[in-house]
Amino acid sequence: MTHDTSLDFTFDLPADAPAPNAAPLADLDGEGPGGVLADGEFGLPNPAAMPSLAYVEVDDRPAAERIDALLGQMAPHRAVLMAVLGRCRTPQPTDDLYAAITALQENHRSIYRPENLCVLLERAGALTLVDAEGRPCADDPAEPQVVVVDGMEYLEAPEPEPAFWLTTPEGAAVVDANDPAARLRDLLSQDERYLPVYHLILALCAREGGIGARDAGHAVDGHPLLQEPRFYATRFMDHLERAEAIAWEGTWQATDTGRACLAELTEAHGDPLA
Amino acid sequence: MTEPETTAPDAPATLAELAGLCRQRAATYGLLSRLYRTEVDDDLLAELHGLRFPASTGNEAADAGYRLIAGYLSERHDNALVELAIDYAHVFIGHGVDSYSAAYPYESVYTSEKRLLMQAARDEVLAVYRSQGLDKQAGWKEAEDHVAAELEFMQIMAERTADALDRGDEDAAAALVAVQRNFLADHLASWVPVMTLDVRKFANTDLYRGLAALTDGLLAIDGAFLADAVADDADDAVVGD
Numbered sequence: 191m192t193h194d195t196s197l198d199f200t201f202d203l204p205a206d207a208p209a210p211n212a213a214p215l216a217d218l219d220g221e222g223p224g225g226v227l228a229d230g231e232f233g234l235p236n237p238a239a240m241p242s243l244a245y246v247e248v249d250d251r252p253a254a255e256r257i258d259a260l261l262g263q264m265a266p267h268r269a270v271l272m273a274v275l276g277r278c279r280t281p282q283p284t285d286d287l288y289a290a291i292t293a294l295q296e297n298h299r300s301i302y303r304p305e306n307l308c309v310l311l312e313r314a315g316a317l318t319l320v321d322a323e324g325r326p327c328a329d330d331p332a333e334p335q336v337v338v339v340d341g342m343e344y345l346e347a348p349e350p351e352p353a354f355w356l357t358t359p360e361g362a363a364v365v366d367a368n369d370p371a372a373r374l375r376d377l378l379s380q381d382e383r384y385l386p387v388y389h390l391i392l393a394l395c396a397r398e399g400g401i402g403a404r405d406a407g408h409a410v411d412g413h414p415l416l417q418e419p420r421f422y423a424t425r426f427m428d429h430l431e432r433a434e435a436i437a438w439e440g441t442w443q444a445t446d447t448g449r450a451c452l453a454e455l456t457e458a459h460g461d462p463l464a
Numbered sequence: 465m466t467e468p469e470t471t472a473p474d475a476p477a478t479l480a481e482l483a484g485l486c487r488q489r490a491a492t493y494g495l496l497s498r499l500y501r502t503e504v505d506d507d508l509l510a511e512l513h514g515l516r517f518p519a520s521t522g523n524e525a526a527d528a529g530y531r532l533i534a535g536y537l538s539e540r541h542d543n544a545l546v547e548l549a550i551d552y553a554h555v556f557i558g559h560g561v562d563s564y565s566a567a568y569p570y571e572s573v574y575t576s577e578k579r580l581l582m583q584a585a586r587d588e589v590l591a592v593y594r595s596q597g598l599d600k601q602a603g604w605k606e607a608e609d610h611v612a613a614e615l616e617f618m619q620i621m622a623e624r625t626a627d628a629l630d631r632g633d634e635d636a637a638a639a640l641v642a643v644q645r646n647f648l649a650d651h652l653a654s655w656v657p658v659m660t661l662d663v664r665k666f667a668n669t670d671l672y673r674g675l676a677a678l679t680d681g682l683l684a685i686d687g688a689f690l691a692d693a694v695a696d697d698a699d700d701a702v703v704g705d
Contacts, residue, residue: 303546305542305545309542309543332538332539332540334531334535334538335538336519339516343518344518345531345534346515346516346534347537351540
């Protein structure tokens with residue numbers, strides 16, 4: 191009689207064999223491997239084992255580089271950011287500026303509050319907050335006031351002093367260097383094949399009331415140039431928006447830059463809507 | 465030989481004075497609860513700017529907390545709401561998966577072996593809430609042992625105590641004081657001081673650092689007050705036997 195010896199199970203363990211499933215167990219007195227749980231009945235966290243997090247805020251890149259990076263990272267908000275920098279060439283009271291940004295964002299819903307945008311520009315070195323005398327506000331932090339009421343002393347936060355946002359020299363340089371007409375010319379030059387499409391979109395956007403996104407698609411998507419490879423109006427409208435040739439104001443509308451370019455194209459190639 | 469000086473004992477507080485004190489306690493618990501519940505919003509920030517904070521309470525931690533909060537509010541923070549929202553997430557929500565990445569504001573986390581939610585502590589506080597006819601609202605999606613809920617429970621109990629005192633119902637007030645004293649001793653005081661240590665570790669704004677210190681101080685002050693109140697009631701009961 192033979193038996194299968196391929197499965198070498200045995201239940202007769204040598205005396206010095208480790209116990210099955212032996213694993214290092216923490217000493218019930220609490221002196222285990224050491225780490226996350228402190229000694230004690232309730233297993234409260236060990237403060238010494240807490241992770242230490244570094245909160246890094248320092249960005250030592252030059253302001254010009256930081257501003258460029260910010261405008262690149264926030265391309266959909268570029269127009270608003272540039273408008274803020276242009277407006278703040280003269281000191282703007284904070285509340286007035288926030289109201290102006292809110293108006294600019296009326297057709298550009300954003301999670302960024304006006305204060306966020308200004309602080310982002312400040313961190314990039316494009317804006318600075320100054321007091322009425324033009325001194326940086328950060329140099330003079332306010333302290334709580336002590337007031338006495340019914341014989342008891344209380345701490346009160348004082349009313350903030352009026353403050354103004356002011357464009358820095360680096361921020362002003364970015365505004366001065368901004369040349370949407372040149373960017374639009376570059377775009378049309380690089381994408382020359384689709385010049386008729388851009389011309390058509392500009393003409394549609396320059397009409398009174400502009401054009402809605404869906405209507406633009408209906409008017410443009412069937413253009414022969416967009417069939418192979420297949421492109422849609424939104425691609426070209428996105429490029430035109432980034433070149434500040436069109437802007438969304440409830441409908442897509444041509445900007446001054448876009449209208450100037452449209453006039454040149456129409457003179458050269460005729461009216462695309464004719 | 466001069467007559468020994470005798471000083472008259474402090475006159476016991478009137479019921480109206482005690483009611484007023486309980487309403488102040490309720491307001492304080494309400495403020496703490498709100499600061500822990502969610503991020504600071506426009507309304508709360510405006511309210512904080514309008515508050516006066518006691519300069520000296522006699523408790524070092526509470527004084528430090530008030531100073532830090534008042535100091536933060538005194539500085540110019542144009543982006544305060546976003547800054548505080550970031551800090552709230554950093555302190556109470558965190559971004560890790562090892563259960564040590566934030567000051568998780570739940571009693572179960574600090575009193576359970578594996579730092580889990582919805583443990584025995586939650587069941588216990590829920591039983592206490594229900595014994596007082598309270599339960600969490602449908603819109604509150606967090607566990608009942610969230611620090612904001614426990615602080616709000618103390619707020620409600622303090623308000624009920626004030627109402628009882630206004631009615632002249634001392635027995636009801638005494639019972640409510642006992643509930644508060646037991647809840648503070650058995651729950652809040654047993655874990656919140658450890659949580660506030662974590663808050664200090666993770667907070668980057670003085671508002672939340674101040675909140676941690678203020679919480680410690682106010683729980684200590686209120687614990688002493690409630691212990692005295694319960695002891696006074698016990699003395700009165702003995703004298704009346």
